[in-house]
Amino acid sequence: MSAAVTERRATAPAHSLLSQRRLPRWAPAGIAVAAIVLAVVIGLAAGLTSHVQWGLIALALFVAGTYLVTARVEGRRQARDRVATSAVWACFILAVVPLYSLVQTTISKGVKVLDGYFLGHSMAGVVTTQPGGGVYHAVIGTLEQVALASVMAVPVGLLTAVYLVEYGRGRLAKWVTFFVDVMTGIPSIVAGLFILAFWIIILGFGYSGFAGSLALAILMMPVIVRSTEEMLKLVPNELREASLALGVPKWRTILKVVLPTSVGGILTGVMLAVARIAGETAPVLLLVFGNQLINNDPFNGAQSSLPYYVYEQYANGNDASFDRAWAAALVLIAFVMILNLVARGIARWKAPKTAGR
Structure with a gap:
């Protein structure tokens, strides 16, 4: 052979x-x-x-x-x-x-101007053509506006997704799905114009960080709904059936079984939504209006934000402003990166433990 x-x-x-x-x-x-x-x-x-x-x-x-x-x-x-x-x-x-x-x-x-002074000071009394000044007031504005938008958008988005996956049947669910799809493609300038017409022109409120957060919440909600809906669909039906077979009410099954199982993906979707609104400029230009001084009250008076600060400094058209704009852009990137790292850590901490872990 x-x-x-x-x-x-x-x-x-x-x-x-x-x-x-x-x-x-x-x-x-x-x-x-x-x-x-x-x-x-x-x-x-x-x-x-x-x-x-x-x-x-x-x-x-x-x-x-x-x-x-x-x-x-x-x-x-x-x-x-x-x-x-x-x-x-x-x-x-x-x-x-x-x-x-x-x-x-x-x-x-x-990194040319990014230091402790830049992070701890505002543009109060600084001539735009000269070096100096900082981004502190813009960081405060971004943190407050994103936080307010998240407080409004995250609960509404999560509950909408839970309704569509767990309870949604019939014509109402189809209409909700349709409007979520439409809102996903809405340009940010349209959301800003809507809040400008409704909040400032019709209701008579002034420019403020809260007005900007309303527009940011509109942009944030469809992203949360879509990402959360997909994560909830990935939860095996066997887990729901096992919980219901033990006599656990459906609301408690959703709260104790479905949501903890998909918490990692839900947090990732929330961070994607936060990352999107953190860099939005159009609603801020229309509603927040910009401010060279520190304004810690988002409900009263104009504020600034990191995207607005970058736009403002770059529009000045001089070398000192260009350096400040690039430094603020770097701060914005670091801000989004830190949020993602925190979300991943929380998702890993809250994820269901398996036999091998």
Whole structure:
């Protein structure tokens, strides 16, 4: 038997032996290096000065080279598999590069004036063309406005999602779903105009941080409803049925079983909603109105916020204001990142314990 197998292998066609080979582990890295070198050569020869163009050429050469080399050594079937994997990595790189560029640019430009003085002082008495001043009043405004919007939007969004998943039947549930879908696509400027017409023009209230938080709450609610609804749908029905079989009321089943099981995803959705409204500028421009001084009362008088501060400083059009705008943008990014880290920690703490944990 062994001799027959050896003889059959010896007389096998060359392409059969070739298709049984495998590329070494370093082959993808080698193809990538070759693609980068060729991309640089092509870019220099064509007079391309943008490194982004060089990178796109390198990605295309990497995918094409992966297919050609793999098809030659391992066969077309394996080549298609490797090309699919290479395309996934290429798309991942294309998605990460802009994010890295954004963060790197913001950090490099924002750290110029970001210090304790900048975080602890307002723009009171500061000439916009001169260095100095800070972002303290804008940080206070953002914290208060986002907190008020969350207090209004989170309970309404959670209860709406619970109704749609656990109780929603018939025409009312369809209409609620329809309006949630419509609100998801509402531009922020429309929400700001609505609150401007209703709260300030019709009811006669003045510009304030609370007026801005009303518009932010409108933008926040559909995101919470949609994310919470999807998380509640992922809870197995067996858990509900087991609780109901023990005689537990449905409201208590939702409170003690369904919500704790999906708390991680719910918090993630809430943080996504907070991240969206934290950077909104249009409602703030219309309703909060901006303020150079510190105003700790969101219900009385104009306030500032981080997005408004960035817009305001960048619109001044001088180097000192540009530095303050980049520093405020960096503070805003750090604010959203801290919120996400806190949410992940709470979600991990509140997540149901399994046997392996």
